[in-house]
Amino acid sequence: MSDIKTGRPNHIEDYLVQLHTQQWFGWADSKNKIYANLILHPKIYDASSKGLVNNPHSKPSEADCTAGLKALQDAWDLENDSYKSKRRAEYPSIGDQLDEIFKDIDAWKNRIQAIKDANPKG
Amino acid sequence: MTSTVKVDTISENTSANGVVVDSVTLKDGGVTYGGGGSVSSLMTDIFRMSAELTTSDADITANLERADDATAGKLGSNMTESSGVFTFPSTGIYSVQFNVTGKRNGAARYIGCQIYGTANNGTAWDSLALSYESIDNQSAEVYMMMRAEAIFDCTDTSTHKVKFYLNSAANVIFTGDTNRNTTCMIFKRLGDT
Numbered sequence: 001m002s003d004i005k006t007g008r009p010n011h012i013e014d015y016l017v018q019l020h021t022q023q024w025f026g027w028a029d030s031k032n033k034i035y036a037n038l039i040l041h042p043k044i045y046d047a048s049s050k051g052l053v054n055n056p057h058s059k060p061s062e063a064d065c066t067a068g069l070k071a072l073q074d075a076w077d078l079e080n081d082s083y084k085s086k087r088r089a090e091y092p093s094i095g096d097q098l099d100e101i102f103k104d105i106d107a108w109k110n111r112i113q114a115i116k117d118a119n120p121k122g
Numbered sequence: 123m124t125s126t127v128k129v130d131t132i133s134e135n136t137s138a139n140g141v142v143v144d145s146v147t148l149k150d151g152g153v154t155y156g157g158g159g160s161v162s163s164l165m166t167d168i169f170r171m172s173a174e175l176t177t178s179d180a181d182i183t184a185n186l187e188r189a190d191d192a193t194a195g196k197l198g199s200n201m202t203e204s205s206g207v208f209t210f211p212s213t214g215i216y217s218v219q220f221n222v223t224g225k226r227n228g229a230a231r232y233i234g235c236q237i238y239g240t241a242n243n244g245t246a247w248d249s250l251a252l253s254y255e256s257i258d259n260q261s262a263e264v265y266m267m268m269r270a271e272a273i274f275d276c277t278d279t280s281t282h283k284v285k286f287y288l289n290s291a292a293n294v295i296f297t298g299d300t301n302r303n304t305t306c307m308i309f310k311r312l313g314d315t
Contacts, residue, residue: 023175041183079261
């Protein structure tokens with residue numbers, strides 16, 4: 001599972017569990033969750049019929065899993081370790097911002113612009 | 123006067139009556155208490171989900187394993203499991219506990235877990251216990267934990283079984299781990315039916 005402290009994805013299971021719903025995959029050796037041990041269950045639960053049906057999914061390639069995990073990590077990094085997260089940490093609360101907009105909208109604009117300038121994109 | 127009786131074996135004098143000690147009857151390895159209830163054997167067993175599961179509506183049907191940590195405790199006979207349906211090792215009164223951990227990035231107004239029981243080998247299932255949780259949107263993965271528990275009267279091991287169900291207002295990743303118990307099912311035999 002993803003890093004419990006940060007939430008950053010760190011295993012291909014983080015990708016697999018987001019690829020499809022239900023228990024469509026498993027591990028031939030649950031103590032060794034590597035791609036070579038990835039298996040597809042022949043049957044999965046079907047919510048509409050409340051029973052088991054044939055697993056409609058196919059096994060993703062190892063390259064798909066690796067790329068899928070990297071995409072999740074890139075998305076996490078953008079949200080949590082980039083200008084977006086730094087700006088988010090410095091912005092006042094929505095309530096405080098609305099209060100400042102009501103009282104002095106130019107001061108609010110200057111405050112927000114200063115945070116954006118201090119944490120540029122890229 | 124205080125006295126002590128030291129013997130190697132005490133056997134019943136009258137066949138089928140057992141041995142009574144201050145209103146506690148010992149018979150054929152079992153104990154019947156003077157205040158009510160009898161226990162012929164004890165057992166505890168624990169299964170856990172070994173891989174994560176994304177769903178908003180599902181029985182747990184796969185990726186189940188008995189806790190196998192080096193120090194994992196187990197007592198007495200085993201539960202058996204097939205496609206998420208659990209069979210008891212003997213008739214009796216059992217405590218069945220369903221612990222669930224999950225996570226989601228975004229709100230889910232309700233997240234539920236249920237224990238279902240059958241008295242006719244799955245022809246019909248009855249919801250025995252239900253617990254709800256929820257997750258607020260905090261722009262990051264938020265974890266939740268919930269537990270449902272039932273006391274199950276297994277009068278016939280071939281027909282009386284249990285299974286475990288999850289649902290939620292939006293997809294939730296229910297955690298499974300092969301190295302520790304996160305989403306797990308605990309079975310304890312409390313006494314005779």
